[in-house]
Amino acid sequence: MPDTQSPALIVTGAGGHLGRQVVDFLLAAQAGPIVATTRNPDKLADLAARGVTVRQADFDDPATLPAAFAGGGRLLLISTDELAQPGKRLAQHRAAVAAAAAAGVSHVVYTSVVAAHPTPQSSLSDDHFWTEQALAASPMGWTFLRNNLYADLLLHALPHAVATGTLFTATGSGRRSYVTRQDCARAAAAALRSAEGRRIYDITGPAAPSQDEIAAIAAEISGKPVAHVALPPEALRPGLAAAGIPPFMVDVLIDFDIETARGYSAIVTPAVEELTGRAPTPVAEFLKQNRAALLGSH
Numbered sequence: 001m002p003d004t005q006s007p008a009l010i011v012t013g014a015g016g017h018l019g020r021q022v023v024d025f026l027l028a029a030q031a032g033p034i035v036a037t038t039r040n041p042d043k044l045a046d047l048a049a050r051g052v053t054v055r056q057a058d059f060d061d062p063a064t065l066p067a068a069f070a071g072g073g074r075l076l077l078i079s080t081d082e083l084a085q086p087g088k089r090l091a092q093h094r095a096a097v098a099a100a101a102a103a104g105v106s107h108v109v110y111t112s113v114v115a116a117h118p119t120p121q122s123s124l125s126d127d128h129f130w131t132e133q134a135l136a137a138s139p140m141g142w143t144f145l146r147n148n149l150y151a152d153l154l155l156h157a158l159p160h161a162v163a164t165g166t167l168f169t170a171t172g173s174g175r176r177s178y179v180t181r182q183d184c185a186r187a188a189a190a191a192l193r194s195a196e197g198r199r200i201y202d203i204t205g206p207a208a209p210s211q212d213e214i215a216a217i218a219a220e221i222s223g224k225p226v227a228h229v230a231l232p233p234e235a236l237r238p239g240l241a242a243a244g245i246p247p248f249m250v251d252v253l254i255d256f257d258i259e260t261a262r263g264y265s266a267i268v269t270p271a272v273e274e275l276t277g278r279a280p281t282p283v284a285e286f287l288k289q290n291r292a293a294l295l296g297s298h
């Protein structure tokens with residue numbers, strides 16, 4: 001049983017894909033007590049039945065946060081998916097950081113992005129950079145988990161490439177150290193339990209394949225020919241829009257490709273293994289495990 005004298009382990013955004021997996025890892029390790037916060041507590045009734053304290057928290061409504069973080073402890077701040085409205089996500093994260101400090105939280109683990117940096121306009125990277133700065137300026141300890149792109153996202157792009165024989169990107173010959181969401185969750189659970197001080201980890205897979213190599217892996221696993229074609233960013237845009245991807249998400253995907261082309265996504269670190277004791281899953285292994293999705297047959 002979890003030690004009730006231990007500080008609470010608070011997971012924000014526990015209704016999301018990553019948050020749920022983190023809570024599962026904490027439960028499996030009998031860590032805790034665990035507090036799961038979410039906009040919709042009804043959706044976490046199954047976790048409440050397993051002994052997790054579920055509280056309502058909406059970063060758009062800072063009045064919900066004092067009760068959500070009451071009693072303090074250690075907190076995993078999961079970055080939100082609010083990318084459609086410039087500036088909104090950063091405001092959400094700043095509200096969460098202020099409320100965590102006010103509640104007496106001792107340490108915040110934050111899910112950031114590799115090579116987080118400020119940009120002239122609001123952007124995904126800019127949000128992460130300034131959230132990191134807000135934590136750095138706070139009295140709390142912090143751990144930044146700079147997650148690279150989830151390998152899971154390949155299951156959106158590759159089925160079309162396998163079906164048509166062509167993988168279009170704007171990454172040029174850039175490399176990207178994809179990491180599975182599950183490895184990110186395992187690393188976040190470990191950091192929430194025990195990370196101390198003030199430290200940045202780049203959370204990456206074990207290698208950084210180019211998109212030529214990703215296409216070759218997809219071809220080998222699917223048994224169908226797949227070739228990578230590197231386009232200039234503006235030539236990629238119409239195809240993404242035609243696939244029904246909303247304009248703000250097209251911008252995010254193009255930005256990721258441009259950053260990869262510049263080399264920002266290529267870092268490979270031992271952080272996942274350092275934090276979890278397990279080597280991260282290679283992309284090829286992940287795609288083999290998800291062959292049905294790769295073939296678009298699920």
Ligand SMILES: NC(=O)c1ccc[n+]([C@@H]2O[C@H](COP(=O)([O-])OP(=O)(O)OC[C@H]3O[C@@H](n4cnc5c(N)ncnc54)[C@H](OP(=O)(O)O)[C@@H]3O)[C@@H](O)[C@H]2O)c1
Pocket residue numbers: 012013014015016017018019037038039040057058059060078079080081082092111147148149150153181
């Ligand atoms: N590295 C990558 O490739 C990658 C890919 C996609 C996303 N991300 C980032 O990593 C995060 C977690 O990934 P995921 O796969 O779990 O994404 P997801 O399933 O889309 O989850 C979205 C998350 O945002 C939270 N959220 C949204 N609005 C919120 C609000 N107003 N207040 C508090 N929380 C709010 C949700 O919490 P509740 O629903 O529980 O309230 C949930 O945890 C994403 O939100 C995004 O910032 C990274």
